[in-house]
Amino acid sequence: xxxxxxxxKFQVLKTGQSMTLQCAQDMNHNSMYWYRQDxxxxxxxxxxxxxxxxxxxxxxxxxxxxxxxxxxxxxxxxESAAPSQTSVYFCASSEGxxxxxxxxxxxxxxxxxx
Amino acid sequence: xxxxxxxxxxxxxxxxxxxxxxxTYSVSGNPYLFWYVQYPNRGLQFLxxxxxxxxxxxxxxxxxxxxxxxxxxxxxxxxxxxxxxxxLYFCAVRDLFRMDSSYKxxxxxxxxxxxxx
Numbered sequence: 001x002x003x004x005x006x007x008x009k010f011q012v013l014k015t016g017q018s019m020t021l022q023c024a025q026d027m028n029h030n031s032m033y034w035y036r037q038d039x040x041x042x043x044x045x046x047x048x049x050x051x052x053x054x055x056x057x058x059x060x061x062x063x064x065x066x067x068x069x070x071x072x073x074x075x076x077x078x079e080s081a082a083p084s085q086t087s088v089y090f091c092a093s094s095e096g097x098x099x100x101x102x103x104x105x106x107x108x109x110x111x112x113x114x
Numbered sequence: 115x116x117x118x119x120x121x122x123x124x125x126x127x128x129x130x131x132x133x134x135x136x137x138t139y140s141v142s143g144n145p146y147l148f149w150y151v152q153y154p155n156r157g158l159q160f161l162x163x164x165x166x167x168x169x170x171x172x173x174x175x176x177x178x179x180x181x182x183x184x185x186x187x188x189x190x191x192x193x194x195x196x197x198x199x200x201x202l203y204f205c206a207v208r209d210l211f212r213m214d215s216s217y218k219x220x221x222x223x224x225x226x227x228x229x230x231x
Contacts, residue, residue: 105157
C-alpha cells in the first residue's frame with residue numbers, strides 16, 4: 001500500500017497563476033481532507049470530503065476549490081494564486097466520520113507563490 | 115469551541131533520558147485526543163489516540179500519553195529518548211464540525227523535540 005500520495009512535491013507559482021494539487025489514497029477510506037501548514041500555526045483545515053460525492057468548507061477555504069473525483073482521489077485547486085497561499089499543503093484520509101478514526105497524511109506539497 | 119495548546123515550542127532532552135511533550139485541551143463533552151509526529155519533509159504520522167478507558171495510552175515507537183481529566187492534559191511521554199525521536203510533535207482534538215456529525219481535527223501549534231546524543 002502506498003497510503004496517501006500527493007503530487008507535485010514542490011511548486012513555484014507566480015501571483016495569479018492557477019494550479020491543481022492532486023491527492024490519492026489506496027486504503028479505501030471514505031473521508032479525505034486538505035490542510036495547510038504554516039510555521040507556528042499547526043495545521044488548518046481547508047476543505048474536506050466526508051464521503052464520496054460530498055465536499056465541505058473547512059476553516060480557511062477562501063481562494064481554494066476542491067473536487068472529490070472518486071473515492072480514491074481528492075484534488076485542491078488554486079484558481080488565482082496569491083503570496084498568502086505560500087505554504088505546505090497536506091492531504092489526509094480516514095476511514096470515516098462516525099467513529100474516532102485517525103487520519104493518515106500524505107508527504108505534502110511545498111508551494112511558493114511569488 | 116474545542117482547542118488544544120502546546121505550551122512549549124521546543125523541548126530538549128539527552129538521549130536515554132525520559133521525555134515529556136505537554137498538551138492541554140479545552141473541550142465541551144468527551145475529549146477525543148491524538149498525538150502525531152512529523153519528521154523533516156514528511157507528512158504527519160499517527161502515534162496514539164485517547165477515546166475512553168485507561169488514562170495511559172500506549173502508541174507507536176514506544177510512546178505513551180497520559181490523559182488527566184482534572185488537569186485537562188494529555189502529555190506525551192517516553193521513558194528513554196532516542197536521537198531518532200527528534201521531530202515535530204502535534205497534539206490534536208476531534209471537534210464536531212457540523213450538525214450532520216462531520217468531525218475535524220484541531221491541531222496545536224506543535225512542539226519541536228530535540229534529542230541530543
